[in-house]
Amino acid sequence: MAGYDQLTPATGTNHRQQAIYSAGLAGRRPAIPVAHTALAAEAKRRLSAPAHGYIAGGASGETTLAANRAAFDAWHIVPRMLTDIAHRDTGVSLFGHRYPQPFMLAPIGALELAHHEADVGAARAAAAAGIPAILSSQASRPMEACTAAMDALAPGSPRWFQLYWPKSDALAESLIARAEACGCDALVVTLDTPLLGWRPRDLELGHLPFLRGQGLAQYTHDPVFRSMLADTPADSNRPPITPRLLANVLACARHYPGSTWRALTRGHGLAAVRQFVATYSRPDLTWADLAWLRERTRLPIVLKGVLSSTDAQHAVAAGIDGLIVSNHGGRQVDGAIASLDALIDIRAAAPGLTLILDSGVRTGADIVKALALGADAVAIGRPYAYALALAGTTGVAEWIANTAADFELTMALAGARSVEEIRAGGVELRSGRRR
DSSP: OOOTGGGSOOOSHHHHHHHHHHHHHTTOOOSSOSSHHHHHHHHHHHSOHHHHHHHHOOSTTOHHHHHHHHHHHTEEEEOOOSOOOSSOBOOEEETTEEESSSEEEOOOSOGGGTOTTHHHHHHHHHHHHTOOEEEOTTOSSOHHHHHHHHHHHSTTOOEEEEEOOOSOHHHHHHHHHHHHHTTOSOEEEEOSOSSOOOOHHHHHHTOOGGGGTTTOHHHHTOHHHHHTGGGOOOOTTOOOOOHHHHHHHHHHHHHSSSOHHHHHHTTHHHHHHHHHHHHOOOTTOOGGGHHHHHTTOOSOEEEEEEOOHHHHHHHHHTTOOEEEEOOGGGTSOTTOOOHHHHHHHHHHHOTTSEEEEESSOOSHHHHHHHHHTTOSEEEEOHHHHHHHHHHHHHHHHHHHHHHHHHHHHHHHHTTOSBHHHIIIIISEEEEOSOO
8 A cells, every 4th residue: 555655746836747757757657647538538448337337427318417518618717927926825725624725526436446445545645635535425435444544644634524315314313423523524415316317327237336235335334224224125126036146145245344254144235235225315305404414413514416596595594504516427417507607606696605616627727717716616526536446546646636736737827826816806717608
């Protein structure tokens, strides 16, 4: 496993580039492709078809995926000259915490599909860089394992927890309590998956990782969830018995904590999958339910998946601390509004609310555009999953360093010296769309 020095590549506008070029003199090339298109292409080549389909795929015709990128491409930066950019600050303050970069790792489920280090690998890279990792409810490793790995590398490193609100209130309370015990800085409640989106890439392969026991670690390590296994409902859609089915039953047992043989013979692996299906997620939630949540945590509450300015106003009225403006990376609603387009309206409707932009962010220029259009920070998902797939923890660390350097360079060349200057109008954007 890589040590701290290996997980902290030289960062900054000049230092990162110089480090890459200097290594090149010795015949060494970066561990991962630097350009996002090349990174995505290489990950597709390396990943299995089910893994790539799950990570890269979107809803239905994937027009929302395309809309996210089109929204960024429609805005153009107007570089400014002679603005004294010798000293630069890329830091940002969120909910009373200061972070060195205005981007964080978005939650991604079943990261074991990308690499055996899974969530722990990504979390360690984030800890080394000092940026928040949003730990997923659908993680392949429990939050406690991520916390231990992060604190062993950089004690007190930032982490947030993403909650998929389950049908069981007792389970929700247990997950929240564990997140607080793990020292999370914020609770991110994902709202846009009351039902799983129609995802053809997964459907064509008949592949959903959770039914194979993958991405269930937060649940199988939870005492409340485990206590629910005795009441697990029977499987009403039992598939025919085939060698592949038996292999998947064994996989479920392997993913359950402890002895595989014990989980197999006692049926714990299959019971965990069935109980997960039974408790995920809550399609009956309303804005009134947020009061229950507010009473059960001291953490700032951030709602993920809001795209409507009206919903943003509801969030303000409910006393919510922030929003992640997101269309779930285009994975839920085909033909949905691009997250960047929604950001503009939401910022106008809720000028005092902390807003994080998610979905479609790929480059340093994208981060600059999002900040200039009203975001306080951004969350990025697929690119770090691709980096993880190619080089594990080291790959994610390199991707973070590359993204940080790309952002700082773009910010400076656009004429701004800090995130605050960008957000105060220090970067001029022009829309290329016809009015």
